[in-house]
C-alpha cells in the first residue's frame with residue numbers, strides 16, 4: 001500500500017489518536033481530526049502544520065450521528081476522496097452499576113459503539129466508488145471477555161469487533177478493507193488509573209504496530225504479541241475460572 005494521504009481520525013486530541021495523527025502527518029497529507037476538546041485539537045493542528053500537513057479540525061462528539069455525517073461530508077468536499085479512516089474515539093468510564101446509575105454505561109456505548117458506526121459507515125459509499133480505502137475500528141483485548149467494573153467497556157469493544165468483522169464480509173470484493181485493532185495496555189490517560197498495566201506499550205510503540213498492520217493489509221491487529229495467543233485461550237476458559245481470576249488479580 002502507498003503511504004495514505006487523506007486520513008480521518010476520531011479521538012485525535014490525545015493518546016493513540018494524536019499519535020496516529022503525528023505518524024501520518026507530513027507534506028502531502030490531509031488529515032481530518034475529530035474530538036471534543038478544541039484547544040488540544042488546535043494545538044496539535046498547529047504542530048502538524050509546521051510539517052506541511054493540511055489539517056481540518058472538527059470539534060465534534062462522535063455519538064451525534066447527524067453531526068458526524070455533516071463533518072464527514074465537509075471533509076470529503078474539501079479532499080475529494082479518502083484513503084484511511086480510524087474510528088478511534090473511546091471512553092472507559094468505570095461502571096456505577098451497584099448504585100443503579102446507567103448513565104456511565106450508556107455513555108460508553110454511545111461513544112464506543114454508536115460513535116464508531118457514525119464514523120465508518122458514511123465513508124463506505126465513496127470508498128466503494130473509489131474501489132479503494134481502509135476503515136479501521138479500534139476495539140480492545142478487553143472485548144475478548146467481560147471484566148468487573150468495566151463490563152460496559154468490554155461489551156462495547158466486543159460489539160466493535162463483531163461489527164467490523166461483519167463490515168469485512170459486506171466489503172468483500174469491493175477493494176475496500178476493514179481492520180479490527182485490539183490493543184492491550186497502552187500508556188494513555190485512559191489507563192492511568194489502572195492498578196496494574198501488564199505488558200504496557202507506549203503510544204509510539206502502539207502506533208507503529210497499528211500502522212504496520214494497515215500497511216501489510218492485516219484484517220486483525222492484536223498487540224502486544226503475547227495477547228494474540230492469550231486472547232483466544234482466555235475466551236475458552238470456563239466463566240467460573242475467569243470470575244475467580246479477575247477478582248483475585250484486579251486490574252481496576
Ligand SMILES: NC(=O)c1ccc[n+]([C@@H]2O[C@H](COP(=O)([O-])OP(=O)(O)OC[C@H]3O[C@@H](n4cnc5c(N)ncnc54)[C@H](OP(=O)(O)O)[C@@H]3O)[C@@H](O)[C@H]2O)c1
Nearest residue numbers: 011013014015016035036037061062089090140185186188
Ligand atoms: N490505552 C489503552 O490501553 C487502550 C487499550 C485498548 C483499546 N484502547 C482504545 O484506543 C482508543 C483510544 O484510546 P486512548 O488510550 O488513546 O484514550 P485517551 O487518551 O483517553 O483518548 C481518547 C480520545 O477519544 C476522544 N473522545 C472521547 N469521547 C469522545 C466523543 N464522545 N467524541 C469525540 N471524541 C471523543 C478524546 O477526546 P476528547 O475528550 O477531546 O473528546 C480523546 O482524543 C479508544 O477506543 C480505546 O478504547 C485503548
